[in-house]
Amino acid sequence: MSSSTSISGFTQISISYSSSSTHYIFARAHISSKKSTSSWPSGRTLFLVNVPPDATERDIILLLKPYGTVEKVIFDSDSPIQGEEDGANSDSEAEEVEEQEEVQHDNDDIDATQPRKRRKLTTKKLEPPKVFPLPSIPLRKLRKTGQTAHVIFLDTSSVDRFFSASHAKPRPWPSSSEEPSGLSHYLALYDSLRPPLDAVRQHANSAMDLYEFELAKSKRESKYKKGEAIVDEDGFTLVTRGGAYGRTVGGGVAVATKKFQETGETSERNKKPKKEKTSFYAFQKAEKQRDELIQLKKNWELDKAKVEKLKASRKFKPY
16 A cells, blocks of 8 residues: 555655755546546546646656656646647648648649740749758756646556555656756756857848848739839729829829929929028137138228228328
């Protein structure tokens, strides 16, 4: 018989991370009700509570390996609702079928309208450039504290062996060198967030190549082409207001702006030259006063020379 501690129907499992720290996981057999829509098989499913936040599927498998073969470990924070998962799968399958039908329909139209010699050119599609990913390091996924999980064994005898065994003595928590835990996890995360400069440059260049490819593809598929006016089903030309006289989206008909309709002049002719503020700063005022004094002195010298010249010609008559 098991000598493990039982609390409210849960069996307590002692886990030792080190000699000074102990973690407790609580387990019980999964019981599915008639109203429940979950797909956990009854009789060979174990329900775990207070699973460590950095626990992985491999850790749980190694921890429960002495009791039997584990078929699957599902963390409740990661598992989607069964109905939503089925709906998403059906939607994706329907979309794939529709896309295949559209491609097949387009290919049939092309084959029916174009000559045989040009069929090879139309079937060739330009492949988008590949984006080089940044280097990544396998890291543990940190979940919320006190998470739950469902463990599905391969047979029902594994669950019986688990509850018949003793869990009073703490067991060491399995660790993997591939996915570091504790402080090593954060050191590895720090290194992964700072990749080499060459890898960042290669990733950025490839991403820009993909963006330019998609931009060129959208321009080729767009109905708005340069030099061609866009006419709708009713025969109206699509016009946008812009410039002095307006413009159409593709070209052709032009519409004047509101200002041109009111005044009859373009905005370029009505532009006034900007006036420079000459007395805004203190040094500008000082320079202006200095220039005025220099000009006044220069005019005084010119007038004085003119008076001396008139005296010399004896035509100076001050009175």
